[in-house]
Amino acid sequence: MTTTAISESATRAQVAEAIRGRQRFVIASHVRPDGDAIGSQLAMACALRALGKDVRVVNRDRAPEPLLPFPGVADIEIAERVDDPGDAVIVMESGALARTGVEGLERGFVINIDHHLGNTMYGALNWFDLSAAACGEMVFDLIQELGVPLTPEIATHVYVAILTDTGSFHYSSISPRTFEICRQCMEAGVDPPAVARAIYDSGNLGKLRILGAVLNGMELDESGRLATLWIDRTLAAACGGTYDDTEGLNNLPLTVKEIQATVFFKEQAPGDWRVSLRSKGDVDVNAVATQYGGGGHKNASGCSASGDLQGLKHEFAVKVLEQIEIAGSRQ
Numbered sequence: 001m002t003t004t005a006i007s008e009s010a011t012r013a014q015v016a017e018a019i020r021g022r023q024r025f026v027i028a029s030h031v032r033p034d035g036d037a038i039g040s041q042l043a044m045a046c047a048l049r050a051l052g053k054d055v056r057v058v059n060r061d062r063a064p065e066p067l068l069p070f071p072g073v074a075d076i077e078i079a080e081r082v083d084d085p086g087d088a089v090i091v092m093e094s095g096a097l098a099r100t101g102v103e104g105l106e107r108g109f110v111i112n113i114d115h116h117l118g119n120t121m122y123g124a125l126n127w128f129d130l131s132a133a134a135c136g137e138m139v140f141d142l143i144q145e146l147g148v149p150l151t152p153e154i155a156t157h158v159y160v161a162i163l164t165d166t167g168s169f170h171y172s173s174i175s176p177r178t179f180e181i182c183r184q185c186m187e188a189g190v191d192p193p194a195v196a197r198a199i200y201d202s203g204n205l206g207k208l209r210i211l212g213a214v215l216n217g218m219e220l221d222e223s224g225r226l227a228t229l230w231i232d233r234t235l236a237a238a239c240g241g242t243y244d245d246t247e248g249l250n251n252l253p254l255t256v257k258e259i260q261a262t263v264f265f266k267e268q269a270p271g272d273w274r275v276s277l278r279s280k281g282d283v284d285v286n287a288v289a290t291q292y293g294g295g296g297h298k299n300a301s302g303c304s305a306s307g308d309l310q311g312l313k314h315e316f317a318v319k320v321l322e323q324i325e326i327a328g329s330r331q
């Protein structure tokens with residue numbers, strides 16, 4: 001066993017100990033929560049309730065539409081402030097406390113559970129595991145440490161976390177442990193085809209039209225290795241959809257063999273853009289996102305950027321192509 005593994009399991013044991021000794025919990029995650037955020041929060045909430053704890057799950061933004069049918073999602077509190085942080089605040093998937101977008105959490109005993117590069121270690125307890133393909137993997141281990149049986153509901157939340165945060169098992173973050181956890185989740189009652197249908201095949205016509213419009217506006221760089229996409233609210237509304245309907249869209253160009261990375265710009269306000277980056281293999285888009293104060297993982301990261309779209313497209317293209325070159329030179 002490596003030193004990292006020893007300290008990692010020691011930290012997990014400390015987190016379990018802190019949980020056992022406390023009664024009232026707030027579980028938070030990041031703004032615009034994704035499948036890993038929601039799955040990790042709800043798996044943890046179920047486990048804590050099984051131990052007789054009082055739990056509130058709080059996010060600043062509501063869950064993406066495809067996750068709404070999953071148990072417990074509709075009960076997540078949407079708030080910008082928490083007045084009572086309980087005995088402990090468990091923050092999932094957030095590199096910095098500010099990324100929760102929820103005020104008041106800092107007044108509690110914060111347990112920081114995350115698998116992202118660059119976590120700022122803002123908690124009273126910080127459990128950080130870069131080797132986890134999803135925060136859901138860490139939650140799975142913690143639930144085992146707490147001795148809570150893997151119910152079908154907990155297993156489903158863990159599986160949703162892993163399925164979505166690995167881009168449906170595409171990213172290089174997956175490991176044998178990922179499949180071992182999924183195996184146990186399936187044995188506990190998860191129905192992978194049903195979960196996949198709920199998440200990926202339950203869209204609406206607006207989503208399909210957005211897909212067509214955004215892909216129609218796709219630009220390829222001269223070398224054909226980088227695809228750039230964009231959307232603004234006018235285009236989304238004209239298609240009869242919303243930004244929720246763009247989930248997963250930036251993975252599609254990567255189905256083309258030659259395309260190594262995608263940059264997807266979503267306008268938030270005039271001149272304000274959310275930027276979602278995706279890549280294959282060794283191409284490190286996180287190295288680009290962090291230059292803009294964002295973060296994430298090597299193959300999937302995000303940030304915000306301001307400016308005119310043409311200028312930003314060029315700026316990001318230069319930086320991402322640089323990463324494609326670096327990855328190419330390593331082969």
Ligand code: 5GP
Pocket residue numbers: 030034095096099275276277293294295296297300301302303304
């Ligand atoms: P997405 O492109 O789907 O919004 O995010 C991809 C990954 O990057 C997710 O793991 C997400 O948590 C992370 N991410 C996205 N935006 C930001 C950001 O602004 N800051 C940080 N630290 N991580 C981000």
